[in-house]
Amino acid sequence: MKSGYNVAVVGATGNAGMVTLRILSEREFPLRDIVAIASTRTLGRVVSCGNRALKTQKISDINWSDIDLAFFCAGEGVSSKNAEIVADRGCIVIDKSSYFRQHPKVPLIIPEINLDTLEKGASYGIVSTPNCVVTPLVMTLKALSEVASLKRVVVSTYQSVSGAGRRAIDELYNQSKEIMTTRSSRPEVFSKQIAFNILPQVGNFYESGISEEEEKITCETRKILMADVKIAVTCVRVPVFIGHSMSVACEFSKALPTKNIRNIFEKIEGVIVIDRRGEESGYVATPIDVQGEDAVFVSRIRKDTSVKNGLLYWIACDNLRKGAALNSVQIAESMIKIDPSLSKFRKTYSRTKEA
Ligand SMILES: NC(=O)c1ccc[n+]([C@@H]2O[C@H](COP(=O)([O-])OP(=O)(O)OC[C@H]3O[C@@H](n4cnc5c(N)ncnc54)[C@H](OP(=O)(O)O)[C@@H]3O)[C@@H](O)[C@H]2O)c1
Structure with a gap:
């Protein structure tokens, strides 16, 4: 009698893929x-999943009818070419790329929010996990x-370089060292120097001036909330x-209960509120605090007095965990x-x- 599931991680040497392997092991996912x-x-490079050492293989060498679940973490190009072929073989694809996120037959899932949409209609065999900003944002919205x-x-987002892949991490690390020693460094992954700088650009710009990332955040938020929210x-x-x-400013159609706004956040599954403003030093969640954590952290909750029913808050989240790998593993666990x-x-x- 078969026990456990046959699983594939596509993009196992990358940022999202490596964290997926780690999370599968940490959560004792029922792997066969x-x-x-x-x-x-x-x-042929060796990566690990708990105490299993795995030699990387080519996507074309896999017999997909033997695999139950495939986590695709290799970018849009790999997903667009392979995900439907893999799903046709009866393997369920959980896709981390943006390629299928707006596809009308592909559910875009945050398990704490919209698991019900997983079961609606005939299965396309592919489920998408949202953009790494969208997941924490929508959990609060x-x-x-x-x-x-x-x-x-x-x-307004403040996005770490790991969101742009493994090479982007290397670029920040090497550039920081080079600039401290030789004072010059050529950007390769990013359009301009990222070390000791900030870039108001994530993804390419459209003719309208909006960036690809900004467009994804708008469209995916609307798809999950099933509402035409102005954003x-x-x-x-x-x-x-x-x-x-990210900093978030919301305007509502009516006043929120002023006393209990913090309670609303505290009740959200997967969210932790860190907002100890009464303390001398104050305390907010920063990227360093949330690295390696599963939760979405909310701080700086306050009224926005510049509009009628306004609220301001701050979110920090590990983009590789709840923003990517953890959410996809939770989708698989929910399916099981x-x-x-x-x-x-x-x-x-x-x-x-x-047709
Ligand atoms: N990082 C995040 O915060 C985040 C969050 C949400 C979603 N995502 C999405 O997840 C995907 C991966 O992102 P990442 O940050 O992990 O990128 P990454 O660090 O650049 O890793 C890319 C992975 O894809 C593999 N790959 C590339 N071409 C391939 C091919 N033809 N066949 C098989 N494997 C191939 C690479 O293998 P080699 O080592 O052999 O090059 C590597 O393992 C992207 O679609 C990204 O948008 C990322």
């Missing part, structure tokens, strides 16, 4: 077998919008290795809880029927 996949650049409807949200976003890359932060055979989530949707 696990395969690690990377590009031909790192073929959803709870607030249940108290009073949201009129407008203004978000203005400015994304900024900061010289921090791990941990995304709902249907241990996983058959509900394997592909049943027929593209030919639609």
Whole structure:
């Protein structure tokens, strides 16, 4: 009798993939077998998942009908070329790239919020996990919008370099050293020097002046909240290795209960409030505090007196954990809880029927 699930991690040598392997082991995910996949650049490199040492393999060498669940953490290009083929073989894809997030047949899931949408309609065999800013942001907006409807949200992000992949971490590290010694360094991953600087650009800009990241945050927030929320976003890359932060300003259609705003946040599953303003030194959650943590941290909760029913707060979250890998592992755990055979989530949707 088979016990456990056969799992694949595509992009196992990257930031999100390595953290996925770590989280699978930490949470004692019921693994039968696990395969690690990377590009031909790192073929045969050994990565670990708990005490299993895994040699990376090529995506084309895998027999996908033997795999139950595949975590895709290798970027849009790899997902666009391979995810549907893998799902056609009966393997469930949990995709971390943005490629399928706006696809009408692909659910975009934060388990604490919208697990019900996983079970709606025929399964496409692919589930997307949101952008690393969207997950913590929507976890808070959803709870607030249940108290009073949201009129407008203004978000300014402070995003760490790990959100741009492994090479971006190397760039910040090497550039910081080089600038301290030789005072010059050429940017490769980012458009300008990131060390000792901040860049008001995450992703390419569209003709309108909006960046790709800003567009993703707007569209994904609306898809998960299932509401046409007015949202203005400015994304900024900061010289921090791990941990995304953001300031959030919300305007509501009616006044929030002034006494209990903190309670609203405290009741959200997966959120921790750190807001000890009465203490001498004050205490807020910073990227360094949240690195390696699973929760979304909220600080600096206060009224925005510049508008009628306004609220301001600060979020900090480990972008590689709840922002990426943890959320995707939680999706897999939820599927197992709902249907241990996983058959509900394997592909049943027929593209030919639609045509
Ligand atoms: N980092 C975050 O905070 C975050 C959050 C949410 C979502 N995501 C998404 O997760 C994905 C991965 O991001 P990342 O930050 O982990 O990137 P990364 O550090 O650059 O890692 C990319 C991974 O993909 C692998 N890869 C590249 N081409 C491949 C191919 N043809 N076949 C198989 N594997 C291939 C790389 O293998 P090699 O080592 O062989 O090059 C590496 O393991 C992206 O779509 C990103 O948008 C990231």
